Amino acid sequence: MAAGLLAAAPLAALADDSKLTVSMLLAGQIDDKGFMEAGYNGLTAIRDELGAEISYIDGIKPEPELLAGALRELAEKKPDLVIAHGGQNNEAAETVAAEFPDVKFVVVQGAVTGPNLSSYEVLQEESAWLAGAAAGLMTKTGTVGHISGIRVKPGLKGRGGFYHGLMHTNADATFLTTFAGDQDDNELSYRVASDEIEKGADIIFTMLNAGRTGAIEAMREHGVNQIGNVRDWYPDHPDVFIASAIANVSIAGLEAAKDLAEGEWQGGRIVKIGLSNPDAVSLALSPDVPEDVRTRVDELRQKIIDGEIEVSTEYDGPELSY
Known part of the structure; x- marks a missing residue:
């Protein structure tokens, strides 16, 4: 302590x-x-x-x-x-x-x-929803992953938001998700990320703390994109991060x-x-994201602010266990 x-x-x-x-x-x-x-x-x-x-x-x-x-x-x-x-x-x-x-x-x-x-x-579920929507628009394999550590309510809500954003833009996508049990274990996150990649994920949303490094290493090795959370991760690892669901x-x-x-x-x-305060909640996209995806994400953002889209945070589908 x-x-x-x-x-x-x-x-x-x-x-x-x-x-x-x-x-x-x-x-x-x-x-x-x-x-x-x-x-x-x-x-x-x-x-x-x-x-x-x-x-x-x-x-x-x-x-x-x-x-x-x-x-x-x-x-x-x-x-x-x-x-x-x-x-x-x-x-x-x-x-x-x-x-x-x-x-x-x-x-x-x-x-x-x-x-x-x-x-x-x-x-953070609002920026996570937008992240899921962007992933649905950009995935090439049709399989998108999510990795978190401990099952706290904000993490569960973020996972649910991401899933529903993904389904909004790509209802046929396969969703892989796990709460692996530790936010800070890099060996664990490396193993979990590698497994999701082997199962076909080409974009993985991570809600981790100090354990993010292991996931970054696995995705870099396999040429897979990561979507981060809390802050913008692109400047630190531009070869890995395609977006960040910012929740300041x-x-x-x-x-x-x-x-x-x-x-x-x-x-x-x-x-x-929420999103109405862009200093607090937003989706940061890397410079490599196509303009049509940027435009669509911005339209969806405004619909959430205007109340035309309700961000659901529920998820009762399958989970991977480790």
């Missing part, structure tokens, strides 16, 4: 001129170049933009009792806000928020509420802290942030 504390200038917006204090729990590594790093970036933005004093705990395994213990450690110091980054914190946050009624709690990508508990959710989850924690600083934070609600 690693912990850190950073401080900045006082927050003038607070009525008593005291410094806003915000703590964050990250069930993973702050340098995973994915979901956890985005959460940490959101925390440093809280420091830089709001002048808050921040602290964090990272490196916690996503097990409810361990997460609850880390949340208690943060809450015992009585910060103004405790942010639990990731839907895997739902159960632990409900438990610990009830134990500390005077502390405000937020779960990023969560689905839980309480008198002093809210969830702020960046709708750093914005969720920052929005929660802004609401608190401005006196607008409320317990008992789920705040949703």
